[in-house]
Amino acid sequence: MMIKPVQPFPALLIKRGKRKTLVIADLHIGWEVPLSEEGIHVPSQTPKLQQKLEEVIAKAKPHDLLVLGDVKHTIAKAEIEEWKDVPEFFESLKEKFQNFYVIPGNHDGNLEPLLPEYVEILPSTGIRIGDVGLFHGHTWPSPELLSCKTLVMGHLHPVVVFRDPLGFKITSQVWVKAKVDQNRFVSSLLKRMNVKMKVKCPIEVFEMEFGVKVRTSELIIIPAFNDFLGGQPVNTARVARENKYKEFIGPVLRSGCINMDFSELYLLDGTFIGKLGQVKF
Numbered sequence: 391m392m393i394k395p396v397q398p399f400p401a402l403l404i405k406r407g408k409r410k411t412l413v414i415a416d417l418h419i420g421w422e423v424p425l426s427e428e429g430i431h432v433p434s435q436t437p438k439l440q441q442k443l444e445e446v447i448a449k450a451k452p453h454d455l456l457v458l459g460d461v462k463h464t465i466a467k468a469e470i471e472e473w474k475d476v477p478e479f480f481e482s483l484k485e486k487f488q489n490f491y492v493i494p495g496n497h498d499g500n501l502e503p504l505l506p507e508y509v510e511i512l513p514s515t516g517i518r519i520g521d522v523g524l525f526h527g528h529t530w531p532s533p534e535l536l537s538c539k540t541l542v543m544g545h546l547h548p549v550v551v552f553r554d555p556l557g558f559k560i561t562s563q564v565w566v567k568a569k570v571d572q573n574r575f576v577s578s579l580l581k582r583m584n585v586k587m588k589v590k591c592p593i594e595v596f597e598m599e600f601g602v603k604v605r606t607s608e609l610i611i612i613p614a615f616n617d618f619l620g621g622q623p624v625n626t627a628r629v630a631r632e633n634k635y636k637e638f639i640g641p642v643l644r645s646g647c648i649n650m651d652f653s654e655l656y657l658l659d660g661t662f663i664g665k666l667g668q669v670k671f
């Protein structure tokens with residue numbers, strides 16, 4: 391079992407035995423549409439996403455593709471452009487993968503009719519590939535995922551922002567790797583599932599209730615595959631305080647089971663830039 395980023399791309403390769411699964415998140419196909427309603431006309435950027443994915447495929451040679459949520463951009467419905475671009479995106483990849491999987495994200499309302507029949511939709515509470523649990527991040531993962539050592543989510547679109555003395559603003563996509571506080575994670579999930587805690591140790595209660603041995607120790611947040619959208623700065627204190635941000639980050643991060651200040655940040659090329667708490671401004 392091996393799990394590693396495909397540098398310098400926002401893509402993760404999971405190898406189990408000889409089987410290689412490529413994981414990407416947050417395509418947000420059709421993100422140009424709401425802009426055109428504002429009078430800003432950006433031609434479809436979907437071919438660029440296809441091209442980038444082909445570079446990743448050439449490098450990683452995966453068998454299967456898993457999109458970890460937010461295939462498309464509009465939330466509840468599907469725009470005309472998405473009816474065209476989403477199927478075309480998958481059709482262009484038809485010969486490149488043996489299996490296609492999608493774990494729906496919060497933007498994937500009405501996604502199913504847009505997908506070719508060979509794309510399998512998995513539960514939004516996530517799935518396991520060996521020791522890795524994968525979910526989008528806007529909802530809780532299912533209890534079984536806590537048997538995985540590593541959890542992987544998207545949804546956050548993490549970037550770091552730096553300002554230099556001349557006023558240049560530098561924004562870079564980052565991978566976030568964080569330790570998980572099992573006790574807090576499990577207590578919050580138990581609360582969410584309305585399980586009363588009769589004994590003191592939440593992990594014991596959880597393991598009895600769900601028959602799952604809790605092993606989760608780290609969380610990896612994948613940067614968005616679509617980088618046209620910018621992202622969510624993770625290192626500005628101002629953003630982190632905003633209620634809108636707290637709402638957006640999803641229940642796992644909100645539960646406090648991840649100490650974000652101690653999370654490690656890596657650029658797409660693998661450069662370690664420090665712990666979040668050290669690069670905050």
Ligand SMILES: [Mn+2]
Pocket residue numbers: 459460495496497526528544545546
């Ligand atoms: Mn999302």
